Amino acid sequence: MHEDEAGLTVAQMSAATGVSAHTLRYYEGAGLIQPVARTAGNQRRYSAADVTWLQFLLRLRDTGMPIVQMREYAQLRAQGPTTIEQRMRMLDAHRAAVQAQIATLRGHETALAAKIATYRRDLAAVSDHDRDHDQDHDRDHDQDRDPGRRQHGRREEGRQHD
Numbered sequence: 001m002h003e004d005e006a007g008l009t010v011a012q013m014s015a016a017t018g019v020s021a022h023t024l025r026y027y028e029g030a031g032l033i034q035p036v037a038r039t040a041g042n043q044r045r046y047s048a049a050d051v052t053w054l055q056f057l058l059r060l061r062d063t064g065m066p067i068v069q070m071r072e073y074a075q076l077r078a079q080g081p082t083t084i085e086q087r088m089r090m091l092d093a094h095r096a097a098v099q100a101q102i103a104t105l106r107g108h109e110t111a112l113a114a115k116i117a118t119y120r121r122d123l124a125a126v127s128d129h130d131r132d133h134d135q136d137h138d139r140d141h142d143q144d145r146d147p148g149r150r151q152h153g154r155r156e157e158g159r160q161h162d
Helices: 010-017 021-029 048-062 067-078 081-145 147-161
Strands: none
Touching: 010 021, 010 048, 021 048, 048 067, 067 081
């Protein structure tokens, strides 16, 4: 392998990052990934720095940053250290949006937890009611089967009226 053939192939990069070969090519074409080194046979070879950068892009995507903003950030990054302040402002704004989304999701989670707790109480009440009803039903059913108990119950009722 020649020196320019060192690095990860498209398949290896895909396996390392979980990104399909199609998405890798799309990200390169969209300007999110700088042109990748190529072998003498014109095959892409990704460096460790490419892996790290792609993982960062995936984090931006997973946190809801639109492709347009990701592209803008990538273009600023490609311009070098003179754009650090601009990139920091972009990330600050994106982090604020992520924090707002987290707060909203926490509110939704709290509402879901309250609803689940309500259902658990309802199920416990229904279960207690059913258990009590079943016990009453079993008692009534047992009395119907035992004539001595039924007569005993009638005698008691008769004595109460005397």
